[in-house]
Amino acid sequence: MIVLAVNLVLTLIWAAVSGSFSLPNLVLGFAAGALSLWLVREQVSAVRHAVRPVKLLLLIGLFFKELSLSAIKVAILVMRPNMRLRPGIFAFPLSLTRDFEITLLANLITLTPGTLSVDVSADRKTLYVHALDCHDPAAEKRAISSGFERRIREAFPL
Numbered sequence: 027m028i029v030l031a032v033n034l035v036l037t038l039i040w041a042a043v044s045g046s047f048s049l050p051n052l053v054l055g056f057a058a059g060a061l062s063l064w065l066v067r068e069q070v071s072a073v074r075h076a077v078r079p080v081k082l083l084l085l086i087g088l089f090f091k092e093l094s095l096s097a098i099k100v101a102i103l104v105m106r107p108n109m110r111l112r113p114g115i116f117a118f119p120l121s122l123t124r125d126f127e128i129t130l131l132a133n134l135i136t137l138t139p140g141t142l143s144v145d146v147s148a149d150r151k152t153l154y155v156h157a158l159d160c161h162d163p164a165a166e167k168r169a170i171s172s173g174f175e176r177r178i179r180e181a182f183p184l
Contacts, residue, residue: 033059076183085177092138092173100139103159114160115144118153118167120175127178128153134174141166 040055041047103109122128128150132143140158157166
């Protein structure tokens with residue numbers, strides 16, 4: 027049932043991207059979606075994460091809040107006549123252990139203006155983050171830990 031629902035969503039995305047909701051195009055989108063799902067069936071069935079929907083919504087809300095606040099902060103920083111930027115890279119110790127969680131955290135950081143995930147250590151215990159204004163790395167680490175990292179742990183329990 028879930029596979030059918032995902033295939034219907036893929037069909038609608040196909041139609042929206044192609045710009046045609048004609049019956050032949052919908053059939054083609056459904057077939058392309060079915061083929062795509064069949065090709066990734068082993069990877070999808072092996073990856074199952076428990077999700078708390080309310081906590082996931084809180085994570086999404088936090089992302090949009092951080093996105094807005096950091097966009098304003100970056101705009102103010104670059105509009106100053108004497109940009110007092112202190113760019114830098116800091117090492118963020120990860121408490122997340124699963125690849126999915128680490129990837130999600132890295133992407134949330136990268137999508138937030140003024141920050142960029144640079145690398146993850148080989149042992150997956152440290153995330154290296156570039157910040158446009160890194161005058162207080164400890165504060166940046168606390169913000170990530172108490173914000174995105176905490177919300178990810180809550181939304182995707184072990």
